[in-house]
Amino acid sequence: MNKKQSKSALSESENKPLSKNVSPVSAKRIRNFRKNKFSEEDLLKDLLNGNKTALGRGITLIESNQTSHQQKAEYIIEGALPHAHKSIRIGITGVPGVGKSTFIESFGSYLIGKGKKVAVLAVDPSSSVSRGSILGDKTRMENLVKEKNAFIRPSPSGESLGGVARKTRESIILCEAAGFDVILIETVGVGQSETTVHSMTDFFLLLKLAGAGDELQGIKRGIVEMADAIVINKADGENQKAAREAKLEFNRALQLYPPKESNWKPEVKLCSALYDQGISDVWEMITVFENKVRKSGFFQHNRQEQNKFWLYQTVNDYLKSRFYDHPEIKTALKEQLKLIEENRTTAFAAAKHLLDLA
Amino acid sequence: MNKKQSKSALSESENKPLSKNVSPVSAKRIRNFRKNKFSEEDLLKDLLNGNKTALGRGITLIESNQTSHQQKAEYIIEGALPHAHKSIRIGITGVPGVGKSTFIESFGSYLIGKGKKVAVLAVDPSSSVSRGSILGDKTRMENLVKEKNAFIRPSPSGESLGGVARKTRESIILCEAAGFDVILIETVGVGQSETTVHSMTDFFLLLKLAGAGDELQGIKRGIVEMADAIVINKADGENQKAAREAKLEFNRALQLYPPKESNWKPEVKLCSALYDQGISDVWEMITVFENKVRKSGFFQHNRQEQNKFWLYQTVNDYLKSRFYDHPEIKTALKEQLKLIEENRTTAFAAAKHLLDLA
Incomplete structure (x- = not known):
């Protein structure tokens, strides 16, 4: 095995004096290099202070395929790592039309009202084709996008699911290091993307619509099994009766599944994101979940297993x-x-x- | 890329005259090699004539980890391949105690009565530890084992699931080439073994017990989704009422799953393998399935996809x-x-x- 010397950006950052044998041209080049390095240090510092512009720039470095950018990204991630991991990561999935953007708008605004800092990321491997089908249009979250304590970022594009997954996972770390304590990760569920999002989140939420008799039809195999909660959206007006029936149906279905490793029993909730109804219930449920799994040690265990x-x-x-x-x-x-x-x-x-x- | 010359055993079997430049010792070695080759030809011929001893020896070559045996096995598999693929492959799973051996004994005997030739294989990656927990004890199938038209083989042992899977899949080909037209593949469902057996069979049958209120509890995630049929065994005597209730429960649960690619709607059957009741129903269902998927082309398509x-x-x-x-x-x-x-x-x-x- 030949061991490649792949230096991390970090190994260059020590402030060694330049040797006297170095030519003036080289010296300038090295100084410039160090200067760029210091600019990453500044970026990291700003990011750790919660500066959203720095956070955005850090994520842009992560998303870049240029080697020099990747080295900078590595440096920033390494620096961010000790400050990350203080959040709860919530995966949100559901078919198009279920109201994911409206839900995130309402849920995110509610959380900000409670003093939380909310980052919204997306995993959408199809976005290279459809040009950002989710979160691409920030106007769909017009209130949330204006909030100081909200950070919204569309899916990295032009990549395989594996590439999107890596970039999103690294972006999560930067968001957490920047002080965001609730990370919402949205996916439309193209191909394996729900499984991907499930494997990088602490809590997995499936959004469903009220109405339409056969509630479980059309849900991809395995999605219900992954869900920690099924939230039936648009449970308002004439939909209310159908929503309550759907809730019963889902509750019955969920009982048929074997217990989860977390020992959490998935719950079914009703909400109307459009009218901000039922949103606090969802957050209370997640809080109960978090307390429970942090106490049992599952939370930490699960994150380690995810990393492995x-x-x-x-x-x-x-x-x-x-x-x-x-x-x-x-x-x-x-x-x-x-x-x-x-x-x-x-x-x-x-x-x-x-x-x-x- | 350096292309290794890994000759298949087949490439050696041409009857080339020995060069005059070959030393007597080498010539003897080569003749012995060819002689061994001819003995494989005989083995293959016997196997294709349905000789069970030859079939057993062929599978022993497949199961061996010796290079010389593996080459012989390759030769036999290549020769068997054009004569295989005329069977239906049925996967059978269920927790220990559900009566898999009794079911196979009853089901296999019934099929032999209908003029079928029945091979029973097992996939049990744990057998290296537990020394053949399934099929190891042929006395549990004491009638079937005596039948001329039955061939029973325990799981290859001492291997990872991947190794067991390869050997079992190659053994299926030999069984089919030897004229066995129903291949039953049993698994206790250790780790991923149900998924493995599902991916090498045409029809996947889940055996369950009657009784015990919460019927779906304790079944590993995904198993019900894979099943083409759930057969509730021991539906006799005092169990009959509970079995009928379980059937209702399973039927309701199965409706919640999205349709299968085969367009087959999984069925729930009751049987008592001990009293040979309900066994013909199971076979009729499988016959209906086979006709349907052969007509639609799914049968052939699925086997190709499995091979890929x-x-x-x-x-x-x-x-x-x-x-x-x-x-x-x-x-x-x-x-x-x-x-x-x-x-x-x-x-x-x-x-x-x-x-x-x-």
């Missing part, structure tokens, strides 16, 4: 992409898949053939 | 084990996991550190 999961996930994703992105493997894979379709090879013989090429 | 899944699975498992089994990575991984527990690094920085070592 992401370590393995990152390594495995990289190993796979390195293998499958190789041109020779790509060609051979096509051939082997064709042989499989024609029943002319087994999955294992085909795999062996590919691995022998690598 | 196993190709990727095998490659990915290998890539991971090659990485994580490396001593240097093992040590570094421990260190990084500790840093994660102490909140001193991020999952992504830790992953990068490990990948830089490789």
Whole structure:
């Protein structure tokens, strides 16, 4: 194994005097480098003081694919890390039209009224195509966006879910280091994105609509299992009866699932985000949850397990992409898949053939 | 990429005359090799004629970890492949005590009475520890084991689930090539083994017990979603009322799940394997299923997708084990996991550190 010397940005930041043997040109370059370094130090300092512009710039560095930006991002994340982890991270999912933006607007404003600092992030791997289908249009949260104690950031775009996930997770750390104590992470649930958001949050909230008889139809497999709460939105006006019926139905369905590792029993709540009704109930429930799982130690345990999961996930994703992105493997894979379709090879013989090429 | 010359056993089987330049010793070695080759040809021929001893020997070669055995196994699998795939593969799962052996005894005997040839395999990654907890004791199927048209094989042991899965999937091919047209694959459901068995079968059957109020409690997440049928066993004597209630409960629960890709609506059946009651109903249901999915093309499509899944699975498992089994990575991984527990690094920085070592 050859050990690459991948220096972290941090290792450069010591204030060594320049050697006398260094040429004036080099010296200038080095000074400029150090100056840039100091500007990251300033950025970090501002960020830790809760400056939203610095936070935004830090996240922009995380989202950049440029190596120099990535090194700066690493420096800032390392500096932010000891100050992070004081928040509760809440995942919010639901089909388009369920009122996620309205819910976050109402819920976020309520929390700010209670003295909280609220960051809203999104995980939307499709946003490269649809140009930011969620949170892209901040006008949908027109009150929240004006609040001093709110920070809203659309999904990083132009990336695979794995890339979006990494960037979002690192952004969470910066938000927390900047003093945001409630992190809302929204997803529309494209592909595996609910699972992704579930694996980076402490509490997972599924938004549903009242009405429409067969309540569980159309929900992707496994989503209900992941939910810590199902919140039925638009439970107002003529919808109220249907919403109450949906609540009963969901409560019955939830009882059929085995207990969660957290020992938390998922709850079903009604709300009308448009009329700010039922919002405080949702927060009270989450507070009860947080107290319970912090006391039991599950909260801390779960975050550690999530971090370990992401370590393995990152390594495995990289190993796979390195293998499958190789041109020779790509060609051979096509051939082997064709042989499989024609029943002319087994999955294992085909795999062996590919691995022998690598 | 350096292309390793990993010759398949097949490439050696051509009857080339020996070169005159070959030394007598080498010539003898080569002749012996060819002789062994011919003995595999005989084994394959016997296997294709339905000889159970040859089938058993073929599976023993698949289960062996010796390179020479693996080459022989490859030759036999390649020869068997064109003759396989005429069966229906049925996965059977359920908690210990639900009566899996009794059910298979009754169900298998019924099928043999209908002129079927029945192979019973097992997937039990724990069998290395518990020394064959399922099917290890053939006396639990004392009638079936005596049948000419039944073949019963315990789980390959001493292996990871991945290893057991590969061996079982290859064994299925040999069973099918030997003329077995119903393949029953039993699992106790340790870890991920139900998912594994689900991904190698056409029909997935969950055995349950009657009685005990909260019917879905204790079933692992996702198992009910995978089931094409829930069969409530021991629905006899005093259990009958409870069994009927359980059937209602399960039917209600199944309606809450979104439709399957196969368009098959999972059914709930009652049976008493001990008294051979309800067994024909189960088979009729599976026949209806098979006709339906063969007609729609899902049957063939699903098998192809399963094969492709196993190709990727095998490659990915290998890539991971090659990485994580490396001593240097093992040590570094421990260190990084500790840093994660102490909140001193991020999952992504830790992953990068490990990948830089490789």
